[in-house]
Amino acid sequence: MADKTLRVLGNGDPANRRPVEWTHHEVGFIVFLVLLPIFALAATVSLEWHALVFWAVWSPFLVKALGWWRRRRPQEAWLEGSVLSVRRGGTVKRCDLATVQRADLVTSMFAEPQPSFSELRVGQKKVELRYVLKTAEEEALSAGELRALAEALESGERPSEAARSAAARLREIARYGHERSWSERVDWSHRVSRRD
Incomplete structure (x- = not known):
């Protein structure tokens, strides 16, 4: 049975914490996530059929982005x-x-x-x-x-x-x-x- 002592996991010195660094592909991914719904919204407003394709493509990427953001918090x-x-x-x-x-x-x-x-x-x-x-x-x-x-x-x-x-x-x-x-x-x- 494990002992009842308190053990802090991964506790680094806050003074040594690095700022969040963004790589080029992360910035590109964020730009993609912002631009694609703009095009999808424009296509939806003008009642074009390919708006469905935009939304279908964007949804899985949004789910992935939310998981990525959660891991970086x-x-x-x-x-x-x-x-x-x-x-x-x-x-x-x-x-x-x-x-x-x-x-x-x-x-x-x-x-x-x-x-x-x-x-x-x-x-x-x-x-x-x-x-x-x-x-x-x-x-x-x-x-x-x-x-x-x-x-x-x-x-x-x-x-x-x-x-x-x-x-x-x-x-x-x-x-x-x-x-x-x-x-x-x-x-x-x-x-x-x-x-x-």
């Missing part, structure tokens, strides 16, 4: 025993990792040239919590912090299969610094080269 997190608390803005959400029924690690590398960060998504009956595994300085969490999250996920009497799987993935990231690809997991030592 500043967050504070702390682990007290097995209870993970995450503060974004003025809202604090808490979830007991020892009793989660749903747990997953999601990594999005679409349109992100910086190192991609996994997002821990856990849930109980009515509680859904998302925590981007990064520090205030946009760096990866330490191996000790990742292992503490993994231990909290497995600290329940009967952790769910999803919790065990997420804990194993967290330990892998702690050990190697990233999730290994399938080619890194395969034992290639059995391959024999043929020489004719």
Whole structure:
């Protein structure tokens, strides 16, 4: 069972926080998200049929942009025993990792040239919590912090299969610094080269 000490996760010095840096493709993506609905609105007002195409193209990009914005929002997190608390803005959400029924690690590398960060998504009956595994300085969490999250996920009497799987993935990231690809997991030592 995890101890009840308070552990602040990814707590960097606010004086060292970097300003948000915008890459060229991010600026282009934002301009695209602004211009496309303008054209769609103009086509809608003039009752042109291709307005439907504009709206159909714009909607998935808007969903992606909202997810991207959520991952970039500043967050504070702390682990007290097995209870993970995450503060974004003025809202604090808490979830007991020892009793989660749903747990997953999601990594999005679409349109992100910086190192991609996994997002821990856990849930109980009515509680859904998302925590981007990064520090205030946009760096990866330490191996000790990742292992503490993994231990909290497995600290329940009967952790769910999803919790065990997420804990194993967290330990892998702690050990190697990233999730290994399938080619890194395969034992290639059995391959024999043929020489004719």
